Amino acid sequence: MRVVIAEDLFLLRDGLIRLLEAYGFEVSAAVDNGEDFLAAVRSNRPDIAVVDVRLPPSFTDEGLRAALRARAEQPGLPILVLSQYVEQLYARELLADGAGAVGYLLKDRVLDGAQFTDAVKRVADGGTAMDPEVIARLLAHSTAAEGPLGRLSPREREVLSLMAEGRSNAAIAARLVVTERAVAKHTAAIFTKLDLQPSDDDNRRVLAVLAYLGR
């Protein structure tokens, strides 16, 4: 699996390369600014791009904007955005095209190599990987949620928030200490309540997460 990395801090860039290569990824380019990132994505056609939000020269949300541009040029290009902090606003912008294959994680998550590379793989496969902190800030005040989300039971919401983090049914079952069958029942209920037509299960997961985050 080929990866393009955009990260301006040398130590972190180096660490990312080593981490990804240790887990069997092929890093085809590692750049330190938005312009080079766009060029690298155009020429390398990677399976996934890992981008830091804050990049030179502007040191603002240059990385995020470059990622969104790359996505516009290559629809469906899997993108994992890393940041020192997370904002719901940015999560929504990343998810806005509804195509999935988007990740948005705190840089801290790199510390757990196995979990991080799991997230990279999930996003590359078209799934989502939202940072638990995005979810937590969303959950902090979604008790009065309106619309279809209001129809979900507390347990179903819990399952949905874990789905948004990008976890598989097996992982969710392990986390909630229930059987995988129980989780499958919850997800089916979520899909029905959110009016998601039966189709490819992965796609429905993405749509459910979108409904959740796009509140």
Added chain:
Amino acid sequence: MNGVAARAGEARGPRARLGLHGRLLAMAYALALFGLLLTGAVLLLVVLAPLVLAALGLGQFFKYQLNHGLAFDGQDARDVLALLLGLACCRFVLPAALLATRRLAMLTRRLSARWCGVPIAAAYAPAPVPAWAGSRRLGYQQRMSWLLSDVSTWRDLLWLAVNLVTGWVLLLAPVTLVGVGVIAFLVPGSVIVPGMGTASRWVPPPAFPGNTPSVLLVIGVALVALGLGTAPVALRGYGGLARLVLAPSREADLARRVEQLAQTRRETLDTGAAELRRIERDLHDGAQARLVAMGLTLDAAGRLIDTDPAAARALLYEARDASARALAELRDLVRGIHPPVLADRGLADAIRALALDSPLRVQVTGPLDGRLPAPVESAGYFAVSELLANVAKHSGAGAAAVDLRHSSGSLRIIVSDDGAGGADPSRGTGLQGVARRVAAFDGVLVVSSPAGGPTVINLEVPCELS
């Protein structure tokens, strides 16, 4: 809230025409101001009377003494009575009259801005603190020295006099022109006044050669047109006259400004220092302490790695978790100092992000394209953050709205909610803090929060948009 005259010049360009309605309104305003002028004349009399009375009594007394030696008779008693009456008025009436003069001058300033379109600043010296502890009223001496040492008091008195001498000309000229015009118009007897027969019965025709009905008609129409035409100009002129006398001198203006700047600077420095202390404490108790603990844990892991690899591994994981917690604390700290999204996107998006994080339904509207100066963005962000937190904590509202725009050189933010109202800036340190933050930029905070709601908070900060 601008005057008729101002409206003519402001919205539709300097040559814009004012309708008949506006001109009639200008005349009504002029008549109302004339009423104020008469009140002022009475006040002037009240202020001057005791002085004149006292001076007269004293003068007569001495003159009489010089002429007649130290005899005491009826003439004497009358003079002494005048003197005493004057002094009594000075003691009991003068302070009240001076304060009334001040009220009248303030009303004139307000009406000048509203009706004449000529805003006039005020620069009164602040009232002194009562000398007697526990007393809320100023003593006579203190009150008089406060009033008489303030140059604005003399300015107000001068205005009463100037107004009396020249103000009425400007106020009454258009009304008089129209009045005379209407009479001339009615005189020929060609116009039938309903219920009164011909008008000529109650106004005799003016005696001058050639006063035929048609000539009078032309003169009448011309006078009415002239009166209507000059009404707004005269009103504006009156405002100008008032400003000439009532506006504080440049010196007083500067003194007031210096006072204000010194105060906001003091407050800004205080809040700055308090912020730094908070950051220092947070770093000291948070990230720094965690890094020390991590060092210790890593050291222990190093010692155990040969003898007990499993325990060493557990310690290493513990150190990793500690680093994650330190990162989370630093992140929160940074958010409190300068939120990254504010640096990235500017005020509008930062407030949108704030709205998403709020437990309320918050609608953010308004065009605000471009960036504001960084300090203003920061002040605006934390002000809105504080206001939204207040809404969530105190108002019981379910929804709030934030409107942002930049117009005529100012950033305007309106935060409103559908809650219970009753927010009072004089209580609660939150609103005061916001007002202080905004004052450092010469901005203002206006709170409207009647009991029962809704609460609307207006924030205005002069700044450039780039």
